[in-house]
Amino acid sequence: MQTRRVGHSGLVVSRLGLGTMTWGGDTSAADAREMLRTFVDAGGTLVDTAPAYGHGVAEKILGKLTHTDLRREDLVIATKGGFGIRNGRRLIDTSRRALLDDLAASLRRLHTDHVDLWQVHAWGDAPLEETLAALDHAVSQGMARYAGISNYIGWQTARAATWQQAVPTRTPLVSGQVEYSLLARRAELEVLPALRAHGMGLFPWSPLGRGVLSGKYRTSTPQGSRGASEHFGWFVEPYLESKSRAITDAVCRAADGLDMTPAQVALLWVRDAPVVTAPLLGARTPEQLSELVGLDQASLPAPIVKALDDVTGGTNQLREAVAD
Structure with a gap:
């Protein structure tokens, strides 16, 4: 699998990442092991996890596998802090204390002394300078090599990045x-x-439109699918309306013409879009993952990319800027 630099940094990752949100829940430890081995055998390095995934179980599984199935240095491990589920409710706490407590617990579960990328999982109510100071501390102490953010909207991204860039000693x-x-x-x-x-x-999450772009929901919600589950039905439901069905139909038509699966077409569109470093594959099963990791030499023809752009909202202005 080819690699890409993360932005302007020195961090290099595979151009597909493996997401672990379902590990320890919909994905068993045995299936997680098979998926990780498949991913690494295909040349994948980036594995993205979080304390919130399975209440820490995903990190525990990953930590065990880095000691039983492969070497820690074979992976670029990314995790997060500042978000969790308590008593069935989402809790965001991006204070310095909460973030560093999260990181310390993640390192214990992962059985490592550092993560390669530590990300603030969501924008919180704590002062931004306090949140970002926690990232500075983690990197300066060697607990994390690089720092990033997750689920920030545009102005939040720009504000956080500008703050870090304002002083050379801060972690970019x-x-x-x-x-x-x-x-x-x-x-x-x-x-x-x-x-x-x-x-x-x-790092785009849900590059397959929460699974809908695989085409499996075109006529109904299959038994055993994420959309049919009690805990993930709400996650899929927004993309089951008529507009999404029309987009999925267009992806399926493109797939038929290219002799690909709809999931492969949807993934390639994201993987090769401007600014993208590595889409995060949220596959729940080894079979779903195997369909996607062998696309290193594949790409979408430019007319197909343009047609998919047009049917889903119009020209990607960044794509035109890069071409110029």
Whole structure:
């Protein structure tokens, strides 16, 4: 698998990342092991996790596998802090104490003395300078090699990056992580331009439109799918309306003409979009992952890219800027 630099930083990762949100829940430890081995065998390095994934179980599984199945140095491990679930409710705490407590617990679960990328999981109520000072501390103490942000909108991204760039001793932000797919192109309006302006890379989550762009929901919600589950049905439901179905139909038509699967077409569109460093694959099963990791030599023809742009909202202005 080819690699890419994360923004203007020295961090290099595979151009696909493996997401672990379902590990320990919908994805068993045995399946997680098979998926990680498949991913690494394909040349993948970037694995993205978080304390909130399975209440820490995803990190525990990953930590065990780095000691039983492969070497820690074979992976670029990215995790997050500042977000969790308590008593069934989402809790965001981006104070210095909460963030550093999260990181210390992540390192214990991962059985490592550092993570390669530590990200603030969401914008919080704590003063921004306090939140970002926690990133500075983590990097200066060797607990994290690089720092990034997750789920920040455009002005939040620009404000945080500018603050860090204002003083040379502060840790620069190298990446942002937001939802981005053919069903979710809002990031092109402000987030992606902000990332590009500040020399940051993008890790898109849900590049397959929360699974909808695989085509499996075209006529109904299959049993056993994420959309049919009690805990993830709400996550898929917004993309089951008529506009999304029309976009999915267009992806399926493109896939038929290219002898690809709809999921492969949707992923390639994201992978090769401007600013993108590595889409995060949220596959729940080894079979879903295997369909996606063998695309290193594949790309979409320019007319197909343009047609998909047109049917999903129009020209990607950043794509034109890069071409110029």
